[in-house]
Amino acid sequence: MKINAKTILFLSISLFLEMTVIAQEKVHTYVDPMIGSEGVGRVFVGPSCPYGMVKPSPDCTAGPNSGWLPIPKEVTGFSQVHVSGTGGGPKYGNIQIMPFSGGLDKLDQTSFRAEENVKLGYYETVFKENGIKTEITTGEKVSFYRITYPKDQVKALKIDPGFFLGEQEEPDGREAQQFVGSQIEIVSDTEIRGYSRIRGGWNNGRAYTVYFWAVFDQPIAKHVTYKDGKFYPNDRAQFDSGKKTAALVSFGNEGKQELNVKIGISFLSELKAKNNIKVEIPHWDFNAVLATLENKWEQLLNRIRLSADTSVDYKKMFYTGLYHTMIMPVDRTNENPLWTNNEPYYDDFYTIWDTFRTSSPLITLIDSKRKVEIINAMLNIYKREGYLPEGRSGNDNGRTQGGSNAEVVLADAFVKNLTGIDYELALKAMLKDATVPPGGNEEKEGRGGLLDYIRLGYVPYGTDRAGNRTIDYSYNDYNIAVVAKGLNKMELYERYMKQADSWQNLWRADYTDKGATGFIMPKDANGKWLDDIVFGESKIQKPTFKYTPVIIESPWYVCHWCVFFYEGTSWEYSFSIPHDVPELVRKSGGEKAFETRLDTFFNSNLYNVANEPSFLTPCLYHWIGKPYLSSDRISTIIKNNFNTSHKGLPGNDDSGAMSSWLAFHMMGLYPNAGQPYYLLNTPLIKQTTMTLENGKSFTISTKKRSDKNKYIKAAFLNGKPHNKAWISHDDIMNGGELLFEMDSKPSAWGTTILPPTK
Amino acid sequence: MKINAKTILFLSISLFLEMTVIAQEKVHTYVDPMIGSEGVGRVFVGPSCPYGMVKPSPDCTAGPNSGWLPIPKEVTGFSQVHVSGTGGGPKYGNIQIMPFSGGLDKLDQTSFRAEENVKLGYYETVFKENGIKTEITTGEKVSFYRITYPKDQVKALKIDPGFFLGEQEEPDGREAQQFVGSQIEIVSDTEIRGYSRIRGGWNNGRAYTVYFWAVFDQPIAKHVTYKDGKFYPNDRAQFDSGKKTAALVSFGNEGKQELNVKIGISFLSELKAKNNIKVEIPHWDFNAVLATLENKWEQLLNRIRLSADTSVDYKKMFYTGLYHTMIMPVDRTNENPLWTNNEPYYDDFYTIWDTFRTSSPLITLIDSKRKVEIINAMLNIYKREGYLPEGRSGNDNGRTQGGSNAEVVLADAFVKNLTGIDYELALKAMLKDATVPPGGNEEKEGRGGLLDYIRLGYVPYGTDRAGNRTIDYSYNDYNIAVVAKGLNKMELYERYMKQADSWQNLWRADYTDKGATGFIMPKDANGKWLDDIVFGESKIQKPTFKYTPVIIESPWYVCHWCVFFYEGTSWEYSFSIPHDVPELVRKSGGEKAFETRLDTFFNSNLYNVANEPSFLTPCLYHWIGKPYLSSDRISTIIKNNFNTSHKGLPGNDDSGAMSSWLAFHMMGLYPNAGQPYYLLNTPLIKQTTMTLENGKSFTISTKKRSDKNKYIKAAFLNGKPHNKAWISHDDIMNGGELLFEMDSKPSAWGTTILPPTK
Known part of the structure; x- marks a missing residue:
């Protein structure tokens, strides 16, 4: 080819067009x-x-x-x-x-x-x-x-x-x-x-x-x-x-x-x-x-853009994660056969127990207007049918797996300042869950075993899923307290903040397993810890089996639904106290013991990547001042379990729960739903830019990131040192840039100012 | 007219035809x-x-x-x-x-x-x-x-x-x-x-x-x-x-x-x-x-035929009574949008609290096949939706006014030997009512205030309709006991027979009003009798009003639905213990005091003809050996309140409740629903003949009945003296004739063998 001015002009135009194409790259592909x-x-x-x-x-x-x-x-x-x-x-x-x-x-x-x-x-x-x-x-x-x-x-x-x-x-x-x-x-x-x-x-x-x-x-x-x-x-x-x-x-x-x-x-x-x-x-x-x-x-998807150098596989994993998060619940506005339909109506909450942790906060971050609609639909369901949905499909509430986790969704919206929601009504709906037993069908809505929970401070063994119900209700109560405080109802705040400690009533302090001490364990209504738990309904015999912190399911002849922990072991659930990790650390024997316990958990295959109750657990190192260990765990978990193949998700996606867990971590953010901050970890993406609904944008950038340089050495928010391993929702909403300087070894960053707690 | 053989023949034929017409008289007219x-x-x-x-x-x-x-x-x-x-x-x-x-x-x-x-x-x-x-x-x-x-x-x-x-x-x-x-x-x-x-x-x-x-x-x-x-x-x-x-x-x-x-x-x-x-x-x-x-x-209607001499007004009142009884509940078989419909489906139970006393037993007597269908529809509702209906309309359970009175309907079918019903399932459904609180909406189905009722033996004041709920549940428990016994579940029988005494826990023995002593009165959860009861929800003030046995409603500013007795006074409800009248008589101070109390009730306008809880009360004289006083009361009540005019019913007909009360009494029978007998009183009709579904017929006849001869002197069942002022369902089903010899003054008939009791 003969190079001349015309050719140069042509090449320049081509290059310009190509650049434009890149700039306008369709992320949905x-x-x-x-x-x-x-x-x-x-x-x-x-x-x-x-x-x-x-x-x-x-x-x-x-x-x-x-x-x-x-x-x-x-x-x-x-x-x-x-x-x-x-x-x-x-x-x-x-x-x-x-x-x-x-x-x-x-x-x-x-x-x-x-x-x-x-x-x-x-x-x-x-x-x-x-x-x-x-x-x-x-x-x-x-x-x-x-x-x-x-x-x-x-x-x-x-x-x-x-x-x-x-x-x-x-x-x-x-x-x-x-x-x-x-x-x-x-x-x-x-x-x-x-x-x-x-x-x-x-x-x-x-x-x-x-x-x-x-x-x-x-x-x-x-x-x-x-x-x-x-x-x-x-x-x-x-x-x-x-x-x-x-x-x-x-x-x-x-x-x-x-x-x-x-x-x-x-x-x-x-x-x-x-x-x-x-x-x-x-x-x-x-x-x-x-x-x-x-x-x-x-x-929707291009509200979050990844730097051009991001691998196609990562782009696929990330955008598919966002996609999976936003296909449910389902918008049925003007399609509600149950009551007049001039209000938003959503169905297929399937279930909030699965989605409250990551899907729901991700929708808030990308599409808060939609989140407000979804929450108003939930409140309308409460108004017309008496209870918030926990699960709901085919225009009917049901089923609950653990808590009345709509409380977390409402508190999450409240602490993240979503507007257009009647929070007085929201608090009323939450209090209905917390005070009025759901009755004959304890799987449908509300809180099964509620009266015992209130009376004893825990759900006693014998009630289905007593263990995770106690844990979930404790967190739900914390969420109620948060909203009550925000609405200046201090009496309610104090009552529910106290009740949020209920998980401690099932903490069996002297129980030891694999070197760890203290576990959430079954207790009967008389306050007696149970080593052997009953199954079956025979009145003559009382067959039992030994319950330990590694039991995931009872024997096959016991109903899957009636076990102590829903889809999990005590090892998993005994880490699942999202509102009071410091107390959990203390109860587990202090920072050192807790670190060992976490290590045992991940190294001995006790961690179950497929199950939502363990979603936060890899981040718990943050609370003992070692966020780099969280990042290490997360990086390994993703590498071993997530990819772009047809089998690229390690558990039921549960309306995008699994996918949104991944998407958050790829950006270096992880929400603690119901609380107004995100934990910070080493991002998988060099640079992520969010276009916010308020017109601002927020960028998470890394400097010197490489396979070797996988540790955060320092962080800067809009140029100023940011020494916390977490960032508030407001900081993101204010727009700007969070820059991570990366290094090949762990640093002191994020080790002193621990994440917020109740 | 010239009389000749032809004319005589013509007249004879005319007379014959006319007689045939009379014999085939269409009662529906x-x-x-x-x-x-x-x-x-x-x-x-x-x-x-x-x-x-x-x-x-x-x-x-x-x-x-x-x-x-x-x-x-x-x-x-x-x-x-x-x-x-x-x-x-x-x-x-x-x-x-x-x-x-x-x-x-x-x-x-x-x-x-x-x-x-x-x-x-x-x-x-x-x-x-x-x-x-x-x-x-x-x-x-x-x-x-x-x-x-x-x-x-x-x-x-x-x-x-x-x-x-x-x-x-x-x-x-x-x-x-x-x-x-x-x-x-x-x-x-x-x-x-x-x-x-x-x-x-x-x-x-x-x-x-x-x-x-x-x-x-x-x-x-x-x-x-x-x-x-x-x-x-x-x-x-x-x-x-x-x-x-x-x-x-x-x-x-x-x-x-x-x-x-x-x-x-x-x-x-x-x-x-x-x-x-x-x-x-x-x-x-x-x-x-x-x-x-x-x-x-x-x-349907001609299954019960009245003697030819019956006045047109009485015929109208009687057949219209039957008619009103059989227009609800509504047969919606093959019209159920909730589940597959190869089973009977009925809707518009509106409500069983109203209809269990007389409508339901009347249908059993005339059309037991229909009754079996209705009961199977109720059991299907229990199977598919979790609770028997109490009220139900528009394909949804709700509301309860008092007890879970489906129990009475099921027990009534059981003691009257209706076949084609799974009574084991029926008992299960009844026990659901009696053991599992209905939850968030205590008006929908089941028993509101159940946990307190079980724990304290009564529903304490503060729970809506605590008074009549306690009374209704006591009777419902008796009905459970009856079926349990029949199914040879003696442990259940004993438990529920004991619980059937719960009404006694609200019997305030020393309370006196208008010369009567002992009333069902409000008691709080601590066991304290309440003379002044709280209304309103103010946390600062505690406004109260004085509660007495003649209070029918709380002040206008208290919700109609939240009062101690549903649509009634303590005077009314303190007579409403259909399973244990002898104990009620004893608690009221014995036969003499009870008679005076009944007289005061009727003579002082404390009796409310319009309300179902008092349906049995005019018959209570039977239990003190004075059935003629019952007959006197009934005769007066009918004369003063029922007629063929547009205003000929003294209360809401409630799906035929009022009408069937009248129809029963016109025949001289009165059921005590859930129990296998009918009380006998002076019939308003000279002769009533029932064509029974088993092919037999049963006639209730009177001899020498006149306005003056209004008292039963003696009764004969198939020619044999029948000295009881009640007759068993079986006696009727066996066919034959019950003959009353009437007299102008009360006799000793029915005074010694009192009606059955628990």
Whole structure:
């Protein structure tokens, strides 16, 4: 190439354009919905808008919680509502469709995938047997399917509102979804309407109804309707008689191969579902729907930008983490069938016990307006139904796993100065949890075992999950105290601050295990520590088993739900006192003993990365003045457990709980939910810039960061030394820069001014 | 007239035919739905099948519980769902229609009635302003309207799913129904579909949805739809956006003047409502629908026949009493939106506290198969929702007024040997009430104040309705004991039999009022009797008022719901111990003192005929060996309070509670619900014959009965002397005849063998 002025000009322009492109790099492209899809992560892989109501996905058998399973598992169909990252019995999987070729004479149209292609907002698969390609994108309340049939094949489609996930033979199986009713009507040659009514599922909820309106861009040539095992070629409708209904329709084998299908859903009615299509996707442009969705995500995700040198893997892990955090709870404003709907309404809190620690604070940091909406929805649920949600799905509260952790969410909003929330009402709602037993169904809401907790200062063994309930309620009480103090209700403040020490009543000070002394252990209502705990309901025999701090579950014949600690051991829970780590350190024998105890915990595989109660534990070294040990642990945990693979999440993602834990740590921040600060650790990212909703920006930068230089030598906030290993929420909101100077060895930074405590 | 053989033959045949007619006299013609419609009775006046789901009636303003008010009150329209005899805030009033003449430009089509004509299964009115005649009859799930417009007038009709009874401005007013959503679609020129979704009402229930499908026998000529204050002449549908919707349609002013309208309703879907029409009323024959309804009632009502000499007034009072007893609860089998519906499902238990005493036993006597269905529906509610219903309406439990009185209903079925009920399950359900507090909402179900009741043996003052709760729970516990014993669970039997004495813990033995000693009185949790009781929530002042046995309500500024006794005084409730009258007599100072006390009660207007807790009290003379005094009281009470007028019921009919009290006493029987016998009193009817479901019949006859001979001299059961003033359920079921020999003065009959007791 001959270099001349023109060439230079051209190269300059090219370079400028390229730089512009880099500057405007679309961060949403780093989202990989497949991260955490296999193994234990169970994330939803289909397209979803932020907090989107409709979540279309393949259902690979009726078993998996998110609907999806990896190839070669068969595909039953594509249903429109799913949850992400959950354990236990499935929920949803409503209004299934399935493209096929052939006669309209068979309800089961199960197929196998030859390939699959997933990116943010987009799902595509080609079936092995018939070569049909299905592409899916989505609006907030409308799924969009582009189905391409092989040439000259019959273009057939099943619409099956009788399908749902988690079906079991047993009529009232715990955690199983149960069929209540369904209906289908072929309205015109391009429209089908109907609904699916299902009860139960993981939260044992009351019946919910998903209404739909489906529209096709080709006319139906032939149809049969279906009910309860029989086909009706002459009937255009099957009314709800408590039996499963469906329709099989054919669009012939001529004309264009591409069939487009829009499925509006609603929790109010079929006409509302139709209107959702009209309002949201009045056209047939698949790519425009996808572009709109991408843009919504881009607006949210690019509020946090990572320095250009960040590896693609880290970008994927980070932005996918943010993405997973913002697909639940689900925005159902104007879709509430329970009360008039001019207020924000959210569903699928699944569950707050999982999400209060990291997902909820991350939403506050990125999208506090949304957080305010979510909290107002929670307060509306309290106003109309009597209790805040802990878990909630299908428009019904349930279940609680431990505490009434909505208290933490409310306190977190309060201490972070979120406005637009009636905190007097919030305190009232929290006090309801803390004072009024939830009654007959202690799993639904509120605090099970509350009366004993108040009377004895702990939940005695014999009440399900007595151990973690005591711990959770203690923290919840601290959160109540915080809000009470802020509202200048000092009497309440003192009462609940005192009650926040309740965890100490289950602290068995002289119990020793693996060199550590003092554990949260089961105690009966008479105050007696229990070494052997009873199981079973026999009145004649009293079978027992030995309870130790490493027991994670009782024997198989004891109900999983009735154990002392929910999904965890005493080793794990005995670190889980987020409001009073100094007292925990003291009770554990002082700083040295506590350090040894933490080391034992991590080095002996007692730490369970998959479980939320241990989320804060790697940071506990901060409270003994050794934040570098926290950073070491976190770095190792991430390296060993998180990656960009399909198995890249080490536990159920639980509505983004696991993902948001990762995203926070990658930035070098970690929240202690309910308290107005973030712990500081070595960031994985060289520079992170947050665009704040108040118009300011906040940057976390590192100097001399390398694999070797992994320790913080010094920190500067807006140029001034910042010697604390934590930063207040206000400091971030004020904007500016936090700079870490890195070094190859631990320093004295952050060792003297310990993190705040109650 | 010239008498000849031919004439004699003719006369003979006429006489024979007339006799046949008398023999086949249709007893349903004696039902007068207007009895108890005015004043406090509040009965539903429109047509209804037995336990019928659809109950069409005019709504005269949005205020009245049954919809109807007497002329000259205006009519807003005719809605399809109502309840009968209730107090408190209204429920239902859904899917209103209103015929009118004129332009389709005004939602309010209120008219005044020129006349009104009501009989069983039939309602008719003519509007004053426009001369439109509306006739209504009904199937189980389909209303049928025959509307006759004046010649050449525009035949217009409003269909208004936005209407409901009990609307208030206040968004969450206690007991007020609240609008959630509605929808309307003009499907074809003869069909309209839609729904109304409402929450709240007297039982503070969750949202329920009434779907409808309306069909016309003339084509719609013109229409406008309506939403939220605006008319839409070009839109055939208004989807649910949380705003009120309606349609105004015109059938022109030509052609036939008579417009027939069928409105199917459903709690599942519009198509189900359509199918309900197809199954039930596939034709347009108004008179055939009416005849079917009459026949259904005839089959039930003629199971009890009164001797020919019975006065028309007595026949009316009696058969209307039976009729009122069997219009609620409502059979919603195959209409349950909460779980699969292959089991009986009943709703509108409104409330069992009202109906357990007389309505429920009367249904058992006439129609035990139905009773078994109702009980199985109750047990299904327990299985699926965790608690038996006490009150239930709109598919949601609530509210409790006193005890968990489903216990009485279950025990009553058990002691009367009803088969087809899983009594082990029933006992489990009863024990749930008795052992597990209902939690946050103590009005919804179960037993409020339960823990104190168990701990202290009474509900202490401070808990709402502590007095009657203690009394009710005592009786409920007796009922549990009865079933436990029958199932050979002697440990349970003993525990609950002991607990059934709990009422004694509130017996203030030394308290004297109007010469009577010993009253159920308020006691605090420390065991201190309270003469002055606190009201209000002020923490600074402790305002009190003096509580005495004649206080029926606290001052106006104290919540009606929070008083010591629900709707009653201590004088009333201190007689209300149906399982242990002998102990009550003893505690009241013995037989003489008890008689004086009863006399004081009735003679000093302390007795409240309108309230269920005093239903048994007139019979208490039986337990001191003076059944003739019971009969005297009953006779006087009926004479002074019951008649065939519109004001012929002295209290809220409460789903037939008041009416069934009357019906029982007219036959000379009175049940003590939960116990297997009936008290015997002087019948008002000379001879009553019951055709029993087992094919046998049982007759109660009197000999020499006259106004003067009002006392039972002797009784004979199947010819053998029957010296007890009570008869067992088995004796009746075995068939035969109970004959009373009457006399003008009290006799020794029934004075020595007192009625059974615990």
